[in-house]
Amino acid sequence: MSRRALPSRRAIDNGSIPLASSLQQKSRSSPFLTIGLVLVVAFLVIGYTYTGSGYDSEKDALNRGEGISCTAEVQRAIPILKKVYGDSMQKVLHVGPETCSVVSMLLKEEETEAWGVEPYDLEDADSSCRNLVKKGIVRVADIKFPLPYRPKSFSVVIVSDSLDYLSPKYLNKTLPDLARVSADGLVIFAGYPGQQRAKVSELSKFGRPAKLRSYSWWIRYFIQTGLEENQSASKKFEQVANKRSYRPNCQVFHLNSHS
Ligand SMILES: *[C@@H]1O[C@H](CO)[C@@H](O)[C@H](O)[C@H]1NC(C)=O
Ligand SMILES: *[C@@H]1O[C@H](CO)[C@@H](O)[C@H](O)[C@H]1NC(C)=O
Numbered sequence: 001m002s003r004r005a006l007p008s009r010r011a012i013d014n015g016s017i018p019l020a021s022s023l024q025q026k027s028r029s030s031p032f033l034t035i036g037l038v039l040v041v042a043f044l045v046i047g048y049t050y051t052g053s054g055y056d057s058e059k060d061a062l063n064r065g066e067g068i069s070c071t072a073e074v075q076r077a078i079p080i081l082k083k084v085y086g087d088s089m090q091k092v093l094h095v096g097p098e099t100c101s102v103v104s105m106l107l108k109e110e111e112t113e114a115w116g117v118e119p120y121d122l123e124d125a126d127s128s129c130r131n132l133v134k135k136g137i138v139r140v141a142d143i144k145f146p147l148p149y150r151p152k153s154f155s156v157v158i159v160s161d162s163l164d165y166l167s168p169k170y171l172n173k174t175l176p177d178l179a180r181v182s183a184d185g186l187v188i189f190a191g192y193p194g195q196q197r198a199k200v201s202e203l204s205k206f207g208r209p210a211k212l213r214s215y216s217w218w219i220r221y222f223i224q225t226g227l228e229e230n231q232s233a234s235k236k237f238e239q240v241a242n243k244r245s246y247r248p249n250c251q252v253f254h255l256n257s258h259s
Pocket of ligand 1: 168169172
């Protein structure tokens with residue numbers, strides 16, 4: 001389920017058995033070797049704990065049996081996006097399920113205005129979320145239809161999860177519309193193929209099961225529909241992410257706004 005946590009867990013599971021047995025055999029012959037091996041084991045365990053700690057949001061989601069949420073990933077990526085888009089992160093629109101969580105987080109940042117579009121329903125919204133809706137900061141809107149905003153209303157538009165539930169026919173309308181309302185870029189968070197997504201019981205909310213598309217599918221799709229990748233933003237995102245050892249659990253694409 002967890003794409004990144006699993007291989008490291010496996011590496012330790014495989015590694016710990018031979019290590020433990022060699023520990024027993026060699027403990028008679030060399031105490032130094034034993035200490036060395038104990039240190040190696042401790043190091044592996046600490047390493048695993050450390051790697052695991054970065055995926056709290058994902059683990060929380062998994063514990064709730066919800067699968068991976070790219071909206072949670074947006075929250076983790078906000079500091080990186082701020083580095084990449086700089087001043088352009090002052091007027092942000094987030095589109096995706098549980099947008100209130102992202103909008104609230106962005107509003108806590110200095111000099112940042114944020115709005116949200118919730119593509120599904122807000123049945124179980126808490127009071128702070130209902131407050132955002134009352135103020136008109138968060139709207140519920142079907143993203144299959146043009147968004148109720150003028151061109152270039154926002155500097156950066158970030159969309160998570162929702163595109164995974166749209167067929168190409170609707171993607172053809174929705175993606176250019178998201179690019180239309182942005183001025184300095186459109187950032188897409190999409191699931192990786194093979195990831196566990198929302199439960200079957202939530203399908204009525206999304207209308208259809210998620211279709212998780214591969215990296216090459218998306219790139220081909222962008223080319224077909226004339227959407228251009230923002231190469232410099234993609235490169236910068238990768239650089240900043242590497243520097244901070246941040247590995248997104250979702251695919252992240254940076255597209256140009258329509259000029
Ligand atoms: C989406 O748009 C592209 C490019 O305009 C077109 O080639 C493709 O057939 C469209 N797909 C659908 C399902 O309408
Ligand atoms: C490309 O990304 C940079 C941030 O790295 C941004 O400032 C610029 O406006 C983007 N270009 C377009 C055309 O969206």
